[in-house]
Amino acid sequence: MLEVRELAVSYGMVRALDEVSLTVDQGSITAVLGANGAGKTTLLRTVNGLVRPRSGSVLLDGTDITRLPVEEVVRLGLAHVPEGRGVITELTVQDNLRLGVLWRNRRERRALQSTGLDEVYALFPALAERRARLAETLSGGERQMLAIGRALMTRPRLLLLDEPSLGLAPRVTAQILAVLRELRERQGLTVLLVEQNARSALSVADHGVVLNLGRVVASDAAASLATADDLRHAYLGF
Amino acid sequence: MYFINLTLGGVSSGIVYAAVALALVLIWRATRIVNFAQGGMLMITTFVALGVIDATGSYWLGLLAALVSGFVLGAVVERVLVRPIENGPPMNAVIVTLGLLLFLQAVAGMVWGGSPRSFPPLLGIKGFTVGDARLLLSPSDLFVIGAVLVVMALLVLLFRVTPVGLRMRAAAFSPEVARMFGVRVGRVLTLGWALAGAVxxxxxxxxxxxxxxxxxxxxxxxxxxFAAAVVGGLDSPPGAVVGGLVVGLTLSYVSGYLGSEVALLGALAVLMTVLMIRPNGLFSRTSVRRV
Structure with missing residues (x-):
């Protein structure tokens, strides 16, 4: 579904991504792992059109989306849960969710807004109780749920998730990852997930890619990565 | 009675300051720029209205012409002058909007001459009478208050209920997230300036x-x-309204009880008092965030 080919990104003199290639299969969860500064966030931001690569390309179902501005990418079925979640704290929970259908035309919006809200609230009952509250009153876990719910409101074919576990209690992380797993099973959602917390990410992923200093150092089935001792010690820290 | 009249006078002038403050707030929220040219822009559009009223004899056509030309002027200013400097240092925007103010004033002087012209009110400006007393409130004042309140209500509806309003709020609070969800932030900013131009x-x-x-x-x-917008806390439309009324009432009371020559000092005192007690304005949310 998603194909990243020899992507290179530089911030000034700093090379953030160096010839990174990977593929994400339809209906799979792919986890990109690596330490701080490995280029994980840059990878997602480049796929999403927020960062322009120096070279290389990003293909979504065979269509080149490398130079597409971020505003257009959502229209092709790509939704992003950014680093730090990107919840707009000055808006209510429901308005944050409504952002997910804003790009649609009036007719589609009418048709999808209320069913989308119902689905998200069914998935995350904690959000339903707080729908009229400002998002700034939410806990970290609830904000993560809101960010994921908002991305799901766009009815994405591919969900990009940046460090969902960051700052969350292990129990909350497990809960959120379980929801991803469920969505994959039930709706065939495809997920590209970026994580520092390799152990929990590999527990839900089908495929894992390890980045180090902007380069792919390993790419394999999640189960094999989780048991490759040398890799775990060198890059994954568990 | 005197107090009541001062209050009425303060409210009807304050509501106009509120409308100007609202225009400034709309632009501040969208682009973090204080639009010093607002006074020049509304001067031009009022000349346009006067021209249309003189030509057609219809106040309503004149008002419509002002609103439309304000909307267009706001959009053009954003696209042509503000867009190139949006990401530059804030001082650039100050200089550009001040420059635009001087430019518009000079153009108006060349086109329409420097001497002030009278402008017809829609309704009578003779105050209502209660018993023998004449109130400092005329049908024209009521129209002014009503018109501003209607526009404010429309803006609240626009922001709270419509998708366009949600786009504008999202783009103001978090442009990058708004873009991720398909909001074309550039257009939204233009719309913000256009609305401010109309208001x-x-x-x-x-x-x-x-x-x-x-x-x-x-x-x-x-x-x-401007004072009203700052008192309300530049970011808040309701704050702009309250700020406008505070400034209007202050000016009215100070000039009524202490003499009109010190009215400006009264406005300054209010501004300073508010800024000392709540440096971000009465209605701003505190800018201190927990990390």
Whole structure:
């Protein structure tokens, strides 16, 4: 579904991504792992059109989306849960969710807004109780749920998730990852997930890619990565 | 009775400052720029309204012309002058908007001459009478208050209920996240300036019967509108309204009880008091965030 080919990104003199290639299969969860500064966030931001690569390309179902501005990418079925979640704290929970259908035309919006809200609230009952509250009153876990719910409101074919576990209690992380797993099973959602917390990410992923200093150092089935001792010690820290 | 009259006078002038403040707030929220040219823009649109009224004899056509030309002028200013400097240092925007103010005043002077012209009110300006006493409130004042309140209600609806309003709020609070969800932030900013242009144009037409129309006739309105916006806390539309009323009432009371020559000092005192107690304005949310 998603194909990243020899992507290179530089911030000034700093090379953030160096010839990174990977593929994400339809209906799979792919986890990109690596330490701080490995280029994980840059990878997602480049796929999403927020960062322009120096070279290389990003293909979504065979269509080149490398130079597409971020505003257009959502229209092709790509939704992003950014680093730090990107919840707009000055808006209510429901308005944050409504952002997910804003790009649609009036007719589609009418048709999808209320069913989308119902689905998200069914998935995350904690959000339903707080729908009229400002998002700034939410806990970290609830904000993560809101960010994921908002991305799901766009009815994405591919969900990009940046460090969902960051700052969350292990129990909350497990809960959120379980929801991803469920969505994959039930709706065939495809997920590209970026994580520092390799152990929990590999527990839900089908495929894992390890980045180090902007380069792919390993790419394999999640189960094999989780048991490759040398890799775990060198890059994954568990 | 005297107190009541001062209050009525304060409210009806304050509501105009509120409208100007609202225009400034719309632009501040969208682009973090204080639009010093607002006074010049609403001066031009009021001249346009006057021209249309003279030509057609219809106040309503004049008002419509002002709103439309304000909307267009706001959009053009954003696209042509503000867009190139949006990401530059804030001082650039200050210089550009001040420069635009001077430019518009000079153009108006060349086109329409420097001497102020009178502007017809829609309704009578003779105060209502209660018993023998004459109130400092005329049908025209009621129209002014009503018009501003209607526009404010429409803006609240726009922001709270419509998808366009949600786009504008999202783009103001978090442009990057808004873009991720398909909001074309550039267009939204243009719309913000256009709306501000229209709201400013309304204020110009409403205040013109009192101030007359001329290149520099609206300077005081801009200053008081600015004070109102700051008192309310630049970020908040309800704050702009309250700020406008506070400034209007203060000016009215101070000039009524202490003499009109110290009215400006009264406005300054209010501004300073508010800024010392709540440096971000009455209605701002605190800018301190927990990390």
């Amino acid at each position: 400013g144009a309304l204020a110009g037409v409403l205040v013109a019967p009192a101030t007359f129309v001329g290149p520099n006739q609206f300077d005081a309105v801009l200053v008081f509108g």
